[in-house]
Amino acid sequence: MATTKKASASTADRNGSNGAGAGHGKAGPGVSKLAASVGLTDADLLGMYRTILLARQVDERMWVLNRAGRIPFVISGQGHEGAQVAIAWALQKGKDWIAPFYRSVGTLLTFGMGARDLMTAQFAKSVDISSGGRQMPGHYGSQPMHLVSLSSPVATQMLHAVGIALAAKIRKTGEVAMSSMGEGSANQGDVHEGLNFAGIHKLPFILVVENNGYAISVPVSKQLPIENVADRAAGYGMPGFVVDGADVLECYRVAKEAVDRARRGDGSTFIEAKVIRLTAHSSDDQQTKYRTAEELADIANKDPLPRFRKELQDAGVLTAELEARIAAEVKADVEDATTYAEEAPEPDPATAMRWVFAEEWPGETPPPWGFTLRGTGGH
Amino acid sequence: MAIKTYIEAIRETLAEEMRRDGSVIVLGEDVGKKGGVFLATDGLWAEFGDDRVIDTPLTESMIVGASIGAAINGLRPVAEIQFADFIAPAFNQLVNEAARMRYRSNNGFGVPMTVRAPYGGGVHGALYHSQSVEAFFAHVPGLKVVIPSTPHDAKGLLRTAIRDDDPVLFFEHKKMYRSVRGEVPDTDYTIPLGSAAITRPGSQITVIGYGLMAHYALEAAELVADEGIDVEVVDVRSLRPLDKATILTSVQKTGKAMVVYARRRSTTSTVRSPGSPARTSPGCPTTTSSRTGSWSTPRRSRTASASSRHTDRRGPRLTGGRAAEPS
Numbered sequence: 252m253a254t255t256k257k258a259s260a261s262t263a264d265r266n267g268s269n270g271a272g273a274g275h276g277k278a279g280p281g282v283s284k285l286a287a288s289v290g291l292t293d294a295d296l297l298g299m300y301r302t303i304l305l306a307r308q309v310d311e312r313m314w315v316l317n318r319a320g321r322i323p324f325v326i327s328g329q330g331h332e333g334a335q336v337a338i339a340w341a342l343q344k345g346k347d348w349i350a351p352f353y354r355s356v357g358t359l360l361t362f363g364m365g366a367r368d369l370m371t372a373q374f375a376k377s378v379d380i381s382s383g384g385r386q387m388p389g390h391y392g393s394q395p396m397h398l399v400s401l402s403s404p405v406a407t408q409m410l411h412a413v414g415i416a417l418a419a420k421i422r423k424t425g426e427v428a429m430s431s432m433g434e435g436s437a438n439q440g441d442v443h444e445g446l447n448f449a450g451i452h453k454l455p456f457i458l459v460v461e462n463n464g465y466a467i468s469v470p471v472s473k474q475l476p477i478e479n480v481a482d483r484a485a486g487y488g489m490p491g492f493v494v495d496g497a498d499v500l501e502c503y504r505v506a507k508e509a510v511d512r513a514r515r516g517d518g519s520t521f522i523e524a525k526v527i528r529l530t531a532h533s534s535d536d537q538q539t540k541y542r543t544a545e546e547l548a549d550i551a552n553k554d555p556l557p558r559f560r561k562e563l564q565d566a567g568v569l570t571a572e573l574e575a576r577i578a579a580e581v582k583a584d585v586e587d588a589t590t591y592a593e594e595a596p597e598p599d600p601a602t603a604m605r606w607v608f609a610e611e612w613p614g615e616t617p618p619p620w621g622f623t624l625r626g627t628g629g630h
Numbered sequence: 631m632a633i634k635t636y637i638e639a640i641r642e643t644l645a646e647e648m649r650r651d652g653s654v655i656v657l658g659e660d661v662g663k664k665g666g667v668f669l670a671t672d673g674l675w676a677e678f679g680d681d682r683v684i685d686t687p688l689t690e691s692m693i694v695g696a697s698i699g700a701a702i703n704g705l706r707p708v709a710e711i712q713f714a715d716f717i718a719p720a721f722n723q724l725v726n727e728a729a730r731m732r733y734r735s736n737n738g739f740g741v742p743m744t745v746r747a748p749y750g751g752g753v754h755g756a757l758y759h760s761q762s763v764e765a766f767f768a769h770v771p772g773l774k775v776v777i778p779s780t781p782h783d784a785k786g787l788l789r790t791a792i793r794d795d796d797p798v799l800f801f802e803h804k805k806m807y808r809s810v811r812g813e814v815p816d817t818d819y820t821i822p823l824g825s826a827a828i829t830r831p832g833s834q835i836t837v838i839g840y841g842l843m844a845h846y847a848l849e850a851a852e853l854v855a856d857e858g859i860d861v862e863v864v865d866v867r868s869l870r871p872l873d874k875a876t877i878l879t880s881v882q883k884t885g886k887a888m889v890v891y892a893r894r895r896s897t898t899s900t901v902r903s904p905g906s907p908a909r910t911s912p913g914c915p916t917t918t919s920s921r922t923g924s925w926s927t928p929r930r931s932r933t934a935s936a937s938s939r940h941t942d943r944r945g946p947r948l949t950g951g952r953a954a955e956p957s
């Protein structure tokens with residue numbers, strides 16, 4: 252995985268202590284009152300800020316590339332990043348598991364992906380760690396990072412996270428599995444089936460619904476008869492929390508509680524973060540057809556990024572000097588990822604038939620004519 | 631070598647694989663204390679306990695979806711769908727998730743999962759306890775589809791399926807569970823997926839079938855032997871991967887092919903493929919092929935298909951060109 256070298260290095264230093272915070276700490280050197288209030292350090296807070304900023308700016312770059320005709324499709328995390336980064340921060344990178352969805356840019360960056368990993372997926376290049384350029388943009392995944400490869404049918408991934416949590420419980424690994432999705436997707440039958448099972452077995456599982464008020468064009472009033480999706484948690488015998496997705500540290504606090512509960516063996520949690528969708532559904536959507544200008548102006552006030560920046564400035568954690576340095580680093584990261592992805596080689600068409608199946612069959616005697624190694628063995 | 635029923639072979643294999651490999655778990659509806667509605671998992675719960683033999687709620691999509699997740703995180707789940715007729719709610723998880731996981735992640739993730747399901751008619755099951763659903767899945771790159779017809783093959787193929795690193799659908803004809811017996815060696819033998827068996831050598835026509843139809847094909851071959859027709863029978867055993875070599879070699883020899891399945895003739899395009907390549911296969915320009923299946927109605931004939939006792943002229947018959955639709 253030489254592809255992520257630079258990006259991964261910067262990921263490591265910005266959230267090395269990710270997942271380490273435990274309960275409320277004491278303020279002191281490197282631990283402001285604000286950080287202590289959620290059991291983190293100032294380095295954590297700055298790491299979160301940097302990751303949110305990177306998520307935003309990589310995403311913005313994707314739109315520029317799309318409009319310039321360089322990449323075919325964008326589906327955006329803009330407006331969701333505060334909740335995404337804060338919640339993933341509560342999980343232990345490299346140990347716990349996440350089955351994310353197409354908007355999870357902030358989640359992925361927190362859990363080990365770098366800007367290069369996101370960008371090479373946009374360009375479908377051979378070095379794309381998610382799929383080697385096989386999938387549409389936005390379909391991420393990485394086995395070593397415990398980020399489950401995602402498909403297009405919504406909500407299916409949550410059952411994979413439930414199964415991962417089941418295996419964690421049976422194997423006694425202490426791992427926690429989280430899955431995220433939109434509120435529209437939360438109406439899928441898989442969500443009901445999965446939460447029911449997670450509730451019965453008290454699995455170390457967390458469902459995060461990022462409620463941005465729309466499923467493409469359909470407003471929440473036509474998706475849900477109730478105000479909060481998380482109110483359904485009671486029906487699955489687990490606690491449900493509704494949290495303001497623009498309040499980064501509150502998202503972290505709630506997620507940390509959920510992770511601790513799962514780790515203790517006390518079962519699953521349903522978290523609903525009320526977020527905003529700052530962009531159209533995707534680069535192929537024209538949202539002014541169904542959202543008014545007033546609404547679009549209003550949601551800009553609920554953007555998690557400026558709010559978190561101000562919170563850190565007010566707490567004295569984000570000095571002008573640090574802010575400038577982080578901004579420069581993030582800008583460089585985005586430039587690097589764009590150039591790297593644009594220059595990376597295309598996938599070799601000769602590999603297109605590989606990995607329909609595993610290409611070795613340990614313990615099996617091959618039939619006289621051998622196994623069909625390429626393709627589907629008969630098509 | 632002991633004589634065992636088909637279901638005994640399945641049950642023993644599950645227990646042996648669970649003993650051999652601690653990562654093998656069984657999950658499904660009623661698979662625990664009750665041992666499954668057909669008793670295929672009888673005794674497993676008593677031996678392996680709650681953690682490894684899991685009675686699930688009635689949620690087929692979850693059974694398969696969570697098995698995918700468990701497979702990703704180090705287990706080898708063997709999921710039971712109580713009747714193949716009820717696999718539809720899990721179609722999305724099988725076709726869009728399990729089948730594509732390895733390909734879409736460029737070999738990052740694999741799904742070593744087996745999904746067992748009793749299928750087939752002839753047991754008074756009418757519309758919803760009789761279906762043969764294998765063709766839906768045999769179309770899907772990334773899925774393996776296995777249908778053994780004997781206790782010996784059931785054991786060897788189930789072992790291979792469980793040890794396989796990719797998702798395998800394992801269909802068991804429920805009429806065979808207790809009616810089919812056979813010798814089962816005590817050894818830890820396996821049968822590779824994608825190897826058909828010639829179960830009766832013959833020279834004039836190749837009859838190709840699997841599952842219960844592999845037995846009917848043998849019975850029919852005996853019946854027409856008196857009329858001087860020398861039938862070779864191929865038991866396909868695994869639809870994906872498909873052992874084209876054995877099938878084509880046989881058809882090249884006999885020059886005629888007939889495919890017999892319990893599915894409907896009108897909806898069996900995948901399963902047609904065993905016969906159809908023969909028509910274009912070099913070296914057998916005179917080959918003719920036909921297919922015999924059941925009627926194109928939601929309710930299959932009580933005797934499934936290929937019953938030589940069936941007298942309705944529109945109905946499926948193994949012999950006689952009338953119902954056997956030329957393809």
Ligand SMILES: Cc1ncc(C[n+]2csc(CCOP(=O)(O)OP(=O)(O)O)c2C)c(N)n1
Nearest residue numbers: 403404405433434435436437463465466467
């Ligand atoms: C099963 C399925 N149906 C429809 C779609 C098409 N689709 C993709 S995203 C989407 C809306 C999802 O809305 P929501 O879950 O609220 O997530 P958001 O995009 O708002 O974050 C739809 C209808 C799909 N991908 N999968």
Ligand SMILES: [Mg+2]
Nearest residue numbers: 433463465466
């Ligand atoms: Mg939404």
